[in-house]
Amino acid sequence: MSSIFLSPPIQKIHNPLADHLSIELYVLRLDLIHTCINGNKWFKLKYNLLEAKQNQCSSLLTFGGAYSNHIFATAAAGRIFGFETIGVIRGEPTLPLNPTLRFAQEQGMKLLYCDRQTYRQRHTQEVQEEFKKQLQGSSNQTFIIPEGGGNLNGVRGCMEIMQDIQFFDIICLACGTATTLTGIALSPKSRTNLPTGIMGFPILKDARFLEGEIDRLITDYLNSNLPTLVNHPAPWQLIYDYHFGGYGKVDQELIKFCHQFHQEHHIPLDYIYTGKMFYGVIDLLKQGFFPPSKILLIHTGGLQGNLGIEQKLTQKRDNDS
Ligand SMILES: *Cc1c(COP(=O)(O)O)cnc(C)c1O
Helix, strand or coil: CHHHCCCCCEEEECCHHHHHCCEEEEEEEHHHCCCCCCCHHHHHHHHHHHHHHHCCCCEEEEEECCCCHHHHHHHHHHHHHCCEEEEEEEECCCCCCCHHHHHHHHCCCEEEEECHHHHHCCCCHHHHHHHHHHCCCCCCCEEECCHHHCCHHHHHHHHHHHCCCCCCCEEEEEECCCHHHHHHHCCHHHCCCCCCCEEEEECCCCCCHHHHHHHHHHHHHHHCCCCCCCCCCCCEEECCCCCCCCCCCCCHHHHHHHHHHHHHHCCCCCCCCHHHHHHHHHHHHHCCCCCCEEEEEEECCCCCHHHHHHHHHHHHHHHHC
16 A cells, blocks of 8 residues: 555755754655655555455545645545545535645545534534435445544554654654644654654644643553554654644745745745744744754645645735735
């Protein structure tokens, strides 16, 4: 199953200030492992797909927002690995479909829409049965993947992100559900000498609840029957100052930063996740936050989402003028 994926290159970025401070910056390019199923989303899907196959389920049901990288990746994975896919999309349908949902539909994903209140109940058996009922004519066994692939299978896959990585003092990544951070914290390759260790940059506003979620996910994983490589997690911390107003929110400064970074380093960044994290790391660098160290920035992909954000910004500009 993994054979169609490239192993992600690590790219050094040259930054005069970092050089001056004896700091080495590297980027792990998970955005390059596959054209459609890329970034951390492949790692979060992998063991869910394997469990679905083992359970002889021929269709996958999952959830996401209208610009979701997870919906995009699941639709592509379904087509490539032979699953029917159903995406439950939060909110009202809007036509024409945005680029994310258009792609998902082209891959064969069936799209169901659901109001925000029902969406919040998506974990309950009642609501899940309701969705299954809407798939009339489909007698297939359906495997349910939570939003963003945020379950223990997701954690297990994300442990593999660090598999072939050499030693780094600090590992930085963007966080939504922090499933990816949890997997990285449970990898023996993430041991560092610094108390700062793994630095997660939540892209949600008011994300303090994530600390409890991460603790719970770590405990659940270590108490599960899934394979473990360590007895306790590597030290991690969350940096709350770079959410830019919350999920899907961007401003001109962030967009400018992403464009400049792309030009200077030939690495495209997505506005929703990696752009915010990279912005935060460079800002902390300027503040003298980091000691002399080797820092790994994980590019978790998500570039498909930029099309939708750019479309929204253009529409807003047209409406404003
Ligand atoms: C989904 C996603 C994340 C967040 O991953 P979590 O495991 O939910 O923290 C980060 N970056 C990108 C590009 C994503 O698509």
